[in-house]
Every structure is written in C-alpha cells, then in structure tokens.
Amino acid sequence: MRNRRGFLAGLVAASLTPRLSWADAGAPAFLSAGRAPDGAYSLYGVNHQGRPVFRIPIPDRGHAAAAHPDRPEAVAFARRPGRFAVVLNCVTGAEIARLSAPEGRHFYGHGVFSPDGTTLYATENDYEAGEGRIGLWDVTGGYRRMGEVPSSGVGPHDIRLMPDSRTLVVANGGVETHPDSGRAKLNLPVMQPNLAYLSLEGSVLEVVQMPPEHRQNSIRHLDVRGDGLVAFAMQWQGEETELRPLLGLHKRGHAPQKVEGSEAEMRGMKGYGGSVAFFDGGAQVAVSSPRGGRVQLSNVTTGRIAQSVEVEDVCGLGLLGDRLLTSSGTGQLQWIDGAALSLTNIAWDNHLVRVNAG
Template sequence: MTTRRGFLVGLAAAGLTPRASWADAGAPAFLSAGRAADGSYNLYGLDTDGRPLFQLPIPDRGHAAAAHPERAEAVAFARRPGRFALVLNCVSGAEIARLTAPEGRHFYGHGAFDAEGRTLFTTENDYEAGQGRIGLWDASAGYRRIGEFGSGGVGPHDIRLMPDGKSLVVANGGVETHPDTGRVKLNLPVMQPNLSYLSLSGEVLEVAHMPPEHRMNSIRHLDLRADGLVAIAMQWQGEASDLRPVLGLHRRGAPPIAVTGSEAEMRAMNGYGGSVIFYDGSRRVAVSSPRGGLVQLSDVATGRITGGVAITDVCGLGVTGGALVASSGSGVFTRVGGEVAGRSAIAWDNHLVAVNGG
C-alpha cells in the first residue's frame, strides 16, 4: 500500500512536492510561543485541548505568530523590541526565511497575511524618527521585503486584516521605545495611542482615538468580529491610582467606547489588557490580564463587564468548538469557567493564534 509519506517522498524526488497544508502539520487549532522546562524557547502547534502537536525552536522569547492562511507556514515574532521574525515550515521544521528589519528598525511582535497569503504585513518601529511603520514581505518569493508604509501612529503593536480583505487595522500603542533603552517608555507625557485603518497600499482610511482622559491607555491588542467591530485591549501607562478600563470597542465611522463595570471590576485587571477575543457567537468579549490573574467577560451589546474567572498568569485567549479557552505562564490550558484541559511544564507566552487554514 502506498503511504502518504511515501507518495510525498516520490513527488519530492521528481521535484513536484506540493506545499504542505495545515492538515499535514496535524491540523493545529492554535500557535503559541512558550518556554520549555529546559529553558529553551519554541513555537508550538496546539490541538483544541492545548496538547503540543509540534514544537519548533526559536532564538529567544517569542510573543505572537502569524499563520499562513493555506500553507503550513508560521512566522514567529520576538517579544518587543525584537529583531527576529522566523518563517518556519511547520511540517518539516525547516527555516524558510529569517526576516531582518531594516537598519534603524525593530519588530513589534505581530504580523498579518493578506487573504491570499501572498503578502505579510509586519509592525515595526522606526526608532530614530519615533514613528511606526508597516513592512511588506512577498510570501510567494521567499519572503522578500517589497516595501513599507506608515502605521498611522507611534508604537504599532497588533495588526489584523479586516473582514473585507481589503484593509488593515493597526493598534498604535502610542509608546515610543528605543533598543538602546530596552522597554523603557520614552514619551509618556505626550503619548497619543490610536486605532488606524489602512488600505493594503498604505492609504490612511480612518484614525480613531479614545477620549482625552484615556490618552495614556496604550492600545495593544485586537480582535475582529465578522461585521467589522473591533475589540481593543489596552494597557494603562498613567498613575496606578487612576482608574481606566482596559477593554474598548470600535466600529468605523463611530467613536470608540470603553467597556466598563464597577470600580472593583476595573481595578481587578491591574491596568493591563493582555489578549482580547470575541466569543459566544461574538455576542460577548473576553480580555485577559496576567498582572491581575483574571479573564474578564463582557457583553458586547451593553458594553458592560459581566464577570470574570481567576487564572494565575493568564494571557492567551482562543475559541474552539464554541468554548472560550485560555493559556497561562504557569503551563495551564483551560476552558474558561470549566475544567483545566491540560497542564504542562511549558510556560505559555502571550497569545494563542488561531490557525484557520489547511
């Protein structure tokens, strides 16, 4: 009987190897960076219960990844301010490409493909100019850099392809950094975070700011609903005694709104929104706080907090089979509000990245 592996080997010998799909990599539900028990850093493919299907070494601590929409290729990004972005074949483990930020730049930990998987967009910092940039890489030609454009602000972090497939949304955190000073925030007195909507060619379509009292609420992470509603996770850079929500919602053409609750509920997040995701048919939204050890749950229609689930050092959020799941730096992978699905010696990093291709 001819096996699939034997078939692929035969094709390889003939120079006709098809590009591996996510099914060939075990059909992972998520990608996540993590630190193994031996101290090594890896990118993992996880099943719906958080069990690793594969692990691929990366040079240092990772942050997020970008999953190619069709091929079993993942771009693993360094924790900001980071220099490495590795494109990995998730079947063979081979390094396809190593992206190098141009002189005077560093990556910000996130990237996104266009709908066809032809172009990768990366968030970058032009740290001498103090301006955000979006790098463009040709995924069909070895991830060759083919251009760049402005991010619409300072400190671009997360980036997503909008549901229309024709535009991007960028979380410009507003915080200026420089590699010489590590993660020191250089411009807090004048920081201006925003949410920028850009065409795929770099035209600024719309820029949204939170109200003035939220000027020091750095917009970091995003999730999208199919109708274009954007959920934003923020990180407060002001005085700890000041009270600010860490979750917001925005729809193009309207002002952003902050999702609020009682004083105790908002203080419980310790001013830090880690990951954010729509769930329950997108009627609800969750935001995590590793500093607060909490996943906070809110109703989209009312814009109000409805509850929370305590999970030590939680950050990664995902949805599988309709269930909200979370990962933590303590090695826990759990259904939020349910039983722990898995526990390992792997310290999961900040994000669970959904794999939708294959």
C-alpha cells in the first residue's frame, strides 16, 4: 500500500503526466470502504492479488463507491443516512470535491457515472416528502449539482448502468427513513419496493414490483448481466417467522423471477441479502449474507439455490477474471471455493466495487 514516499511520487506523477490513469493508482481491481485497526475509516483500492494499493481517509463509515470510467477518481459515499460523498484523486490521495446533499436530502450510499464520465448519478432521499431522488452532478464542472429526477419509488439504494449505456436501473428499497430518526424504518406497514428503469435524462421507462406478498421485501443491491438480465438482492422487513426469497431476477418486459430453495437454505440467510454478483459466465448468481455468514449460489436457468458456502461476516462480492471473490469484516478476501486470496487487518465494509479502467 502506498506510503508517504509513494504519495509524494504520485504528486510528482500528477504534475508531469498529462493524463493519469488507474494504472497510476496501482491498477486496483476493486474499491472498498474499510476500517483500520485504529478505528480510522478509509477508501481502499484492492489489486488482483487482494492487496491494498492505496488508502485514502474518509470522514466516517463508508458504504460503496463509484469509480470514474477513465480517470483515477472515486466517489466514496457515506453509509445511510450519512450526508457526505467525497471525490478522491486515487493517485495523490487529494480530495477533489466534497458533495453536500441539498437541504432536505441525504445520500443512500451508491452512485454511478455516465458512460462518458461527465455525469454522476447518486441515489438520494427527499426525506420530508418521503420520496426517492437521483441527484445529477456535473463532473466536468467540478462536481457541481445540476439537479435531480425522481427515482420512481421510495428509498432508492443501488443504481447501475445497463449494458445499452443509455439506461439506469434503480433499486427502490421501499423503506422510508429520516435523519432525525437515524436508521429507523418509518413505513414498514405500507412499504412497496420496486425496480425502476430510467433513461439517462430521467424519463421513466419501466417500473416493476414484486407480487403483493413480497411487499415487505426491500430491494437493495443489483448486478447486471451482459444481456441486460438484472439480479437483485432483497432484505425482508416483515415477521421473522415468514419466509421469503432474498434473490430475484428480471429482464425488461417480463415479470420478475424469484430464486428459491429449501426452507433450511432460505432461513440460513436470516432475512438479509447483501451483495449480489453474476459469475460462471452469467450462468450462476451469488448473494451474500453477513447475518447468515454465508454466500448462496444459484442456477440462473432453474431459479433454484444450488449451494451455500459459509463465510464469516461476508458481504462484498466481486468477479475477478472468471472467479468469484468475497470480502468480509474479518479482513479476509477469499475465493468462493474457500481458498484464501489474502488476509488483511482491515474490516471490509459492504461492497467490492469493480474498477473498469479506461
């Protein structure tokens, strides 16, 4: 990981190199928030060997990040209901900008860049109205806020760019929150999550809801296959005795598909789906559960759980080559087959965010 000498070398490189790339930041494969043994929170770059290649302090606990498609810049988002989002130069460690959610708004922990890197789309909460928003931030204008569009739901969390590069998919979790109430969930009896497909300009293209009996199954995190199939991880907000699937699949123009298994397999997740990721060429999909201490692997064609793998305090999932990587709060980065990639002293937070270096 870059030390002070490496940091200074990065400053020199920044002054001499006309265009920096992710290679100048140590060629990270992933970004992840984490907590060091001294309690300090940072955004880390993690390389293909599972080693941190940079560490940049952030104001408080982070959740996820957005990696710029061309430049070695990252936006680190606060864990809900935090109000900070910091833009970081991953070569020098400098803070480029700090995004402040407008009055009456807070961030929801995720964002994504437009394909050309000129716009950042961030999931936000209009907490007085109890409605979701997608904040639009002008990257070329120094991350100036340009405006916002409705997310077409309540509690938007994850947001992804679809393979057509013209469409966004938003996980509207359905859970209303307010900063004055911390992480309390204010509308569980009437919540209604959905998947919303929006154009880059904010037009609503399609909104998809699960059947009524799944109304309290909060859609939280997403992955998208190359053909546009969306996998979504859910978190059950109803009675613990009730059993619901925590993984779904959706293709635009079709009804959503539940992914299910035996009662024992489903209860083992303890009602909590964390990260979700396609692997095995898109033939399988994985969902993690830090509460259940496991990752479930499912067959996309059959919609059935095929295997559960126990991993203590696991949440992050990421595809590295053709293998699935997990990260956990224990500091472990390991392959889904249990083989260790590396063991760090960092308590990894929720997600491994892929760096698609331009």
